[in-house]
Amino acid sequence: MEGVKPLRVAVLGCGSVGSQVVRLLEEQAGDLAARVGAPVELAGVAVRRLDAQREVHVPEDLLTTDAAGLVARDDVDLVVEVIGGIEPARSLILAALENGASVVTANKALLAEDGPTLFEAAEKAGRDLYYEAAVAGAIPILRPLRESLAGDKVTRVLGIVNGTTNFILDRMDTSGAGFAEALEEAQELGYAEADPTADVEGFDAAAKAAILASLAFHSRVTASDVHREGISEVTAADVQSAREMDSVVKLLAICELESTDDGQGAVSVRVHPAMIPRSHPLASVREAYNAVFVESEAAGQLMFYGPGAGGAPTASAVLGDLVTVARNRLAGTRGVGESAYADRAVLPMGETVTRYHVAIDVDDRAGVLATVAGAFAEQDVSIQVVRQEGRGADAQLVVVSHAATDAQLSATVERLRGMEIVREVTSVMRVEGGEE
Structure with missing residues (x-):
């Protein structure tokens, strides 16, 4: 030299x-x-x-x-x-x-x-x-999206992109701890800040989701375009319900290319806790690790895994x-710059297709199941799984829907909350994977 x-x-x-x-x-x-x-x-x-x-x-x-x-x-x-x-x-x-x-x-x-x-x-x-x-x-994910997959059409990016929340949810799953207890452990170990808001309320993951969606779908996506929900409302009962379905709860960043009538496609970007089957590769991501699962037309399914933070x-x-x-x-050259040529619209959350897991405390009497099913049918939402737990004052229905728009599912939940036979809708969580 x-x-x-x-x-x-x-x-x-x-x-x-x-x-x-x-x-x-x-x-x-x-x-x-x-x-x-x-x-x-x-x-x-x-x-x-x-x-x-x-x-x-x-x-x-x-x-x-x-x-x-x-x-x-x-x-x-x-x-x-x-x-x-x-x-x-x-x-x-x-x-x-x-x-x-x-x-x-x-x-x-x-x-x-x-x-x-x-x-x-x-x-x-x-x-x-x-x-x-x-x-x-340290996970190389942006360069593959920007360069390695430049000749392919990415259709979905699904990721665990915040180590703090993954650690908390992992502890809740493996030890049965509640959110507050798991958060305290994360803070003691240095995985969570004294003020954990940016992590547990999903702000950090939403910023990353915007960047991933922008690269994957060649469109400008900002953090304000991302539907965001954190994990502070996730309960030990939610995690137990997931376990009974052979699933696990993860905070997911989900970026999808949705089809539209004009063939251009639109972008759906969201961050929220969701149940995923334990058979899904992301379900095995433990502790404070991150992983990003990419689906494309030619390459198929790819997963990138590793430490997502730290100096x-x-x-x-x-x-x-x-x-x-x-x-x-x-x-004397420069690399790839911004690629926003597709300029796809970002769908509002209500138009995003998803599934719901709903736990409902109900009166234990004849006709309850049919009445609850009717509330789903009113919004043209079909039911995939339904089961009753407990009797009398402890009677509870757990319903998992087939895919529908978030607006349809949200309206269904509001209808349930207004029913005389429903004492309380105790849990609402989206479900990812396990259904094509």
């Missing part, structure tokens, strides 16, 4: 991911140079506080609190953004691109909210914007992007 001009990297943020990026850049400098074709050097690391404790040692002369000044430097070729959030990350990425740097980011929230602005800036600047680390940590796994994805972007820089 003697005489080859090095590529200089600015890292924005030095938390759990940023510190691991810095470590890998230093420890693997020789290998990275061989893979890229030029040395890759740190130009600077932007931090909030110079005196903060960090997981790795960063030379003081590389640290700065002036992130805007760092990305504006003429000697910076590549910028890694791992600050997170919307601002100042958006302004810094736009400034870096305008100044001629290529960008690697792990910022799912920003991409899901305002990705088109970033992609347009990268296109205008003739630079790369890569973001593999924004979804599912080192996420930094691995960042470095993978960095090598690609650096190679493009040396070759």
Whole structure:
């Protein structure tokens, strides 16, 4: 590499991911140079506080609190953004691109909210914007969707993309714990934040679902387009009901290409807890792991599995992007940009086709089953499974529907709640898999 001009990297943020990026850049400098074709050097690391404790040692002369000044430097070729959030990350990425740097980011929230602005800036600047680390940590899923399956038609992406919620639901399934107890364990082990709202209410998964749907279906999808429900209302009884059906409850990100009369198709994107059969590959995803299941017309069914978070796994994805972007820089080219040519509409949740599992406390008297079945028939929803549990005051019906629109199923539940024979609709949960 003697005489080859090095590529200089600015890292924005030095938390759990940023510190691991810095470590890998230093420890693997020789290998990275061989893979890229030029040395890759740190130009600077932007931090909030110079005196903060960090997981790795960063030379003081590389640290700065002036992130805007760092990305504006003429000697910076590549910028890694791992600050997170919307601002100042958006302004810094736009400034870096305008100044001629290529960008690697792990910022799912920003991409899901305002990705088109970033992609347009990268296109205008003739630079790369890569973001593999924004979804599912170390799991390579965005590049396969963007490149490996570019010649195929993806029809469905089904994923467990949040490790915190998967850990909680896994504990509820294996130990019989309630939500609060499982959440407390997740916090003690460091899988959940002190304020777990972004995870347990599905905000994190919704941002990732928007990114996955945008790539899979070549259409712009934002986080606001995603129907979102979290897991805080999932009960031990729900998990037990799933077990009795030989199923398990998972928080799923579901992106589907729905057929339309004009042949163009429309996009359905949702995040919610659902029961899936234990025979489904995603049912075996345990602890805080992530997995994404992809269906396409030619390739068929593919699954990508691995650690979906954590400093080192996420930094691995960042470095993978960095090598690609650096190679493009040396070759004077740029990689694949945004692909939104299909411009498909996003369906409202009410038009999405799904199935329901409904548990109903009912009066134990003749004709109850027929009356409940009538409520489903009124909305043109057929019943796949029905069973009665208990007698007298403990009588309960459990109904699993065939596929229907969410609006039909929701109307059915509201009708049930208004019936004299129904004491309470105790649980409503969607069901995925197990029916074509």
